[in-house]
Amino acid sequence: xxxxxxxxxxxxxxxxxxxxxxxxxxxxxxxxxxxxxxxxxxxxxxxxxxxxxxxxxxxxxxxxxxxxxxxxxxxxxxxxxxxxxxxxxxxxxxxxxxxxxxxxxxxxxxxxxxxxxxxxxxxxxxxxxxxxxxxxxxxxxxxxxxxxxxxxxxxxxxxxxxxxxxxxxxxxxxxxxxxxxxxxxxxxxxxxxxxxxxxxxxxxxxxxxxxxxxxxxxxxxxxxxxxxxxxxxxxxxxxxxxxx
Amino acid sequence: xxxxxxxxxxxxxxxxxxxxxxxxxxxxxxxxxxxxxxxxxxxxxxxxxxxxxxxxxxxxxxxxxxxxxxxxxxxxxxxxxxxxxxxxxxxxxxxxxxxxxxxxxxxxxxxxxxxxxxxxxxxxxxxxxxxxxxxxxxxxxxxxxxxxxxxxxxxxxxxxxxxxxxxxxxxxxxxxxxxxxxxxxxxx
Numbered sequence: 001x002x003x004x005x006x007x008x009x010x011x012x013x014x015x016x017x018x019x020x021x022x023x024x025x026x027x028x029x030x031x032x033x034x035x036x037x038x039x040x041x042x043x044x045x046x047x048x049x050x051x052x053x054x055x056x057x058x059x060x061x062x063x064x065x066x067x068x069x070x071x072x073x074x075x076x077x078x079x080x081x082x083x084x085x086x087x088x089x090x091x092x093x094x095x096x097x098x099x100x101x102x103x104x105x106x107x108x109x110x111x112x113x114x115x116x117x118x119x120x121x122x123x124x125x126x127x128x129x130x131x132x133x134x135x136x137x138x139x140x141x142x143x144x145x146x147x148x149x150x151x152x153x154x155x156x157x158x159x160x161x162x163x164x165x166x167x168x169x170x171x172x173x174x175x176x177x178x179x180x181x182x183x184x185x186x187x188x189x190x191x192x193x194x195x196x197x198x199x200x201x202x203x204x205x206x207x208x209x210x211x212x213x214x215x216x217x218x219x220x221x222x223x224x225x226x227x228x229x230x231x232x233x234x235x236x237x238x239x240x241x242x243x244x
Numbered sequence: 245x246x247x248x249x250x251x252x253x254x255x256x257x258x259x260x261x262x263x264x265x266x267x268x269x270x271x272x273x274x275x276x277x278x279x280x281x282x283x284x285x286x287x288x289x290x291x292x293x294x295x296x297x298x299x300x301x302x303x304x305x306x307x308x309x310x311x312x313x314x315x316x317x318x319x320x321x322x323x324x325x326x327x328x329x330x331x332x333x334x335x336x337x338x339x340x341x342x343x344x345x346x347x348x349x350x351x352x353x354x355x356x357x358x359x360x361x362x363x364x365x366x367x368x369x370x371x372x373x374x375x376x377x378x379x380x381x382x383x384x385x386x387x388x389x390x391x392x393x394x395x396x397x398x399x400x401x402x403x404x405x406x407x408x409x410x411x412x413x414x415x416x417x418x419x420x421x422x423x424x425x426x427x428x429x430x431x432x
Contacts, residue, residue: 018370019389027311057259
């Protein structure tokens with residue numbers, strides 16, 4: 001049995017030596033064949049292999065793990081900081097962005113322009129008035145207004161200019177100046193008072209119903225309407241103060 | 245295939261050796277890979293995966309001479325190609341047909357030692373006999389004695405049972421002996 005094992009081991013050694021010797025001959029033949037048929041891999045593939053070698057043979061640093069953790073932590077911190085900065089920069093500008101978008105919408109609609117005066121902010125947009133001033137040339141505006149009365153809305157639509165004012169006591173004033181060919185409807189039912197007054201030398205119709213007073217008159221080119229909750233005298237003074 | 249990694253490589257000498265290895269043997273690697281795949285990207289995949297495996301066995305490679313290293317590389321290319329084919333469930337191609345068998349068997353690994361030793365085998369005779377063996381038998385012998393792979397590793401490469409590896413090895417050796425004996429008889 002022992003003799004058999006020794007013989008087996010000898011035989012294994014023989015097989016091993018023979019296999020290596022055969023491989024030597026086979027390898028030589030393979031290399032010669034490969035030499036006859038050269039192959040040139042792409043530069044990209046060569047680069048891949050060299051990168052692979054580079055990565056596999058790169059020296060490993062003892063603190064590599066901690067360096068990696070620190071690097072990840074630093075990157076995360078940088079991103080968080082950047083996000084915070086963007087947040088702080090963006091939030092205050094949201095109102096500005098909103099106004100800018102509104103302006104764009106108004107610019108894209110040439111037949112309709114509104115002027116809004118809110119919280120001392122002025123957003124003006126008009127195709128032609130920007131060139132010559134705030135209002136188109138010849139526009140009527142009130143030269144007299146009671147104290148505390150503030151403009152809350154101004155609408156310029158086609159040939160009609162409408163001002164709306166309000167004071168802290170919730171008094172209301174609306175002035176409308178329309179161009180040639182404009183018409184308006186007047187409610188004459190159940191009036192408290194209806195009379196004729198003179199405004200800028202022109203005959204005007206004054207009427208009141210509940211708290212609302214109204215003065216309507218016209219010249220050759222315009223139709224004027226003043227509506228207000230203010231007293232009659234104030235309404236007449238405002239109407240007289242309209243000029244262009 | 246998960247051949248055991250032998251050592252980590254991390255120095256300049258290894259880097260230079262690997263670069264030399266690629267430069268000197270890339271022709272051979274591509275030539276072998278192209279035997280199994282026509283598609284350029286498949287060929288490159290095989291070569292790259294094989295190179296990764298070669299890096300894992302760097303100490304063994306360093307011990308081999310130029311020609312035996314070529315055989316080692318060819319066998320790694322072949323095992324990677326088989327592996328890729330198996331993973332992609334490619335129908336076994338003719339190239340590998342002799343590696344896959346439809347049946348598996350186990351035989352008693354037992355020679356008639358006295359008979360074998362009486363024939364006064366020499367390395368030269370065995371070497372000649374090996375070169376006459378079919379490719380699959382050469383592969384098993386080379387995997388065992390040149391690559392120094394364990395039976396389980398060879399089994400994994402070929403997708404067969406561990407016992408079948410021993411059977412194939414035994415059959416290969418038997419064939420070698422048969423070739424030698426046939427040669428002797430013809431001379432006589």
